[in-house]
Amino acid sequence: MDIKENIKTLIVKKELKLDCGQVINNFPLAYETYGSLNEKKDNAILVCHALTGDQFVTGLNPITKKEGWWSYAVGPKKSIDTNKYFVICVNVVGGCMGSFGPSHINPKTKKVYGIDFPVITINDIVNAQINLLDHFGIKKLFSVIGGSMGGMQVLQFASNFPDRVKTVVPIACTSNHSAQNIALNELGRQAITADHNWMAGEYLSKNVAPNKGLSVARMAAHITYLSKRGLQEKFGRKLQERDDLKFGFDADFQIESYLRYQGSVFVDRFDANSYLYITRAMDYFDLTKKFNGNLSEAFKNTKAKFFVISFTSDWLYPTQENKDIVIALNSIGADVGFVEIKSDKGHDSFLLDIPDFLKAVKNFLDQSYK
Amino acid sequence: MKSEFKIIADILKPDTRILDVGCDDGTLMEFLKKNKNIDVRGIEISKEKVQICIAKGLTVIEGNAEFDLKQFPNNSFDYVLLGQTLQAFINPEIVIKELLRVGKKAIVTIPNFGHWKVRLNLLFQGTMPVTKTLPNKWYNTPNLHMCTIKDFVEFSKIIDFKIYKSLALINKKVSNINNSNLFLKNLFAELGVFLIEKSDEN
Numbered sequence: 350m351d352i353k354e355n356i357k358t359l360i361v362k363k364e365l366k367l368d369c370g371q372v373i374n375n376f377p378l379a380y381e382t383y384g385s386l387n388e389k390k391d392n393a394i395l396v397c398h399a400l401t402g403d404q405f406v407t408g409l410n411p412i413t414k415k416e417g418w419w420s421y422a423v424g425p426k427k428s429i430d431t432n433k434y435f436v437i438c439v440n441v442v443g444g445c446m447g448s449f450g451p452s453h454i455n456p457k458t459k460k461v462y463g464i465d466f467p468v469i470t471i472n473d474i475v476n477a478q479i480n481l482l483d484h485f486g487i488k489k490l491f492s493v494i495g496g497s498m499g500g501m502q503v504l505q506f507a508s509n510f511p512d513r514v515k516t517v518v519p520i521a522c523t524s525n526h527s528a529q530n531i532a533l534n535e536l537g538r539q540a541i542t543a544d545h546n547w548m549a550g551e552y553l554s555k556n557v558a559p560n561k562g563l564s565v566a567r568m569a570a571h572i573t574y575l576s577k578r579g580l581q582e583k584f585g586r587k588l589q590e591r592d593d594l595k596f597g598f599d600a601d602f603q604i605e606s607y608l609r610y611q612g613s614v615f616v617d618r619f620d621a622n623s624y625l626y627i628t629r630a631m632d633y634f635d636l637t638k639k640f641n642g643n644l645s646e647a648f649k650n651t652k653a654k655f656f657v658i659s660f661t662s663d664w665l666y667p668t669q670e671n672k673d674i675v676i677a678l679n680s681i682g683a684d685v686g687f688v689e690i691k692s693d694k695g696h697d698s699f700l701l702d703i704p705d706f707l708k709a710v711k712n713f714l715d716q717s718y719k
Numbered sequence: 720m721k722s723e724f725k726i727i728a729d730i731l732k733p734d735t736r737i738l739d740v741g742c743d744d745g746t747l748m749e750f751l752k753k754n755k756n757i758d759v760r761g762i763e764i765s766k767e768k769v770q771i772c773i774a775k776g777l778t779v780i781e782g783n784a785e786f787d788l789k790q791f792p793n794n795s796f797d798y799v800l801l802g803q804t805l806q807a808f809i810n811p812e813i814v815i816k817e818l819l820r821v822g823k824k825a826i827v828t829i830p831n832f833g834h835w836k837v838r839l840n841l842l843f844q845g846t847m848p849v850t851k852t853l854p855n856k857w858y859n860t861p862n863l864h865m866c867t868i869k870d871f872v873e874f875s876k877i878i879d880f881k882i883y884k885s886l887a888l889i890n891k892k893v894s895n896i897n898n899s900n901l902f903l904k905n906l907f908a909e910l911g912v913f914l915i916e917k918s919d920e921n
Contacts, residue, residue: 688781
């Protein structure tokens with residue numbers, strides 16, 4: 350995969366001490382912005398992307414030539430109104446859309462990092478992102494918002510930089526990754542590393558790619574983003590371009606064909622090692638760890654206004670895990686609102702055209718910006 | 720604004736912290752926020768109503784007061800409001816105790832089942848009363864534990880909380896309820912408004 354020239358990049362000179370102990374500096378952060386920063390610099394919103402997202406939030410993604418991952422929510426007059434707000438999104442450290450990641454060259458060995466890349470955490474990702482705010486001279490964000498792993502970054506940001514954000518919107522996420530979610534991520538990682546072409550992470554220098562493994566990882570993950578009911582309604586037992594079962598292992602069912610397609614297009618835009626690193630960052634995420642299991646402590650200095658959103662059919666980051674965040678905030682008297690949006694589209698709901706969700710985000714932001 | 724809200728707003732002191740339990744579409748919250756500089760939070764069970772509150776810029780949590788009050792620390796609000804919903808809970812006793820744990824004081828309003836129209840309705844029609852304040856039929860009412868003003872006063876003695884102030888709403892007029900007029904207020908008031916506190920020994 351080529352990283353094209355039209356990716357905006359900030360080279361971070363400052364040292365960043367990672368949770369694993371390693372120190373990095375002079376590393377690239379790829380980002381994109383939408384709308385314009387006003388004079389007071391008080392209209393900036395940091396959008397945090399999820400596992401397989403990138404900085405191209407809305408409009409045409411210049412690399413994949415597809416619509417940005419949050420086109421429903423971000424744009425002129427949309428929930429996150431780019432006529433009004435200055436939207437920034439940064440490709441996470443460890444990613445594969447231009448930010449410092451395992452497909453970069455290790456200056457010491459002159460070889461691709463591969464699995465010599467340091468293991469990164471959500472905390473590292475957020476601590477890297479703050480450099481971009483400094484770059485733009487933004488003292489305080491109007492909002493930090495994101496779903497899934499983006500929501501984890503949102504929580505971490507609110508905890509690490511309580512004075513640098515006015516409103517905080519974690520969506521469909523958790524304050525610590527559950528055993529079930531670690532298990533599902535491990536399944537994906539095992540699929541990748543079991544692929545012969547993974548080559549102990551050195552596939553790039555050997556001009557191969559563990560596409561089979563990465564696509565199986567994506568297929569498994571994709572199922573977890575949907576709901577049983579959503580799948581049943583969309584696919585049921587419908588057959589794929591055939592009148593009857595073929596008594597073989599081709600994709601007889603539409604759902605099989607759909608998943609295979611999802612897997613196959615994913616490998617064109619995502620790096621297998623990045624998938625390992627980012628899922629690991631999610632698994633390591635436990636905002637309560639530093640505070641002896643007390644999540645409230647993570648937010649004890651906050652003056653921000655929080656708005657937590659979950660979805661009824663999301664079994665990956667279920668409502669209760671989102672509510673735990675609300676409970677922790679309430680127990681320290683923080684300003685927190687919460688709504689569970691009705692949707693049968695599963696965890697993916699936050700990416701889709703769910704009017705109640707989009708309306709809630711828009712109303713919360715616009716009312717808070719007044 | 721509803722007379723009930725006016726009574727509540729008059730009781731509340733400005734610059735306080737308030738939780739409105741069952742805040743509905745946030746009408747009262749909005750009034751308190753704008754006019755009394757009150758830091759007001761809401762909890763509401765209906766998703767649609769929560770959306771309306773968000774659109775008004777109010778801080779509201781979707782939740783069920785019967786289960787979700789426990790997340791608030793002791794005395795974390797100056798007042799907790801409960802408007803005309805006590806009778807709809809499975810266990811009103813627990814709810815009252817929770818209100819008084821979370822709030823230093825609570826304001827509870829009760830649609831009065833002792834109102835004369837309700838009594839006549841049952842006496843002459845022989846069917847469950849349907850009135851302006853109690854518009855539902857027996858089979859679709861959310862009310863599980865209807866009570867009268869007198870019942871609520873007795874309830875305060877049984878589960879041991881202090882009624883600091885009690886007001887009756889009769890034809891949009893407010894009057895005090897005391898021991899000597901309890902019989903009449905219980906007959907004529909559509910609504911009882913009670914400012915309550917934990918009893919001293921608690």
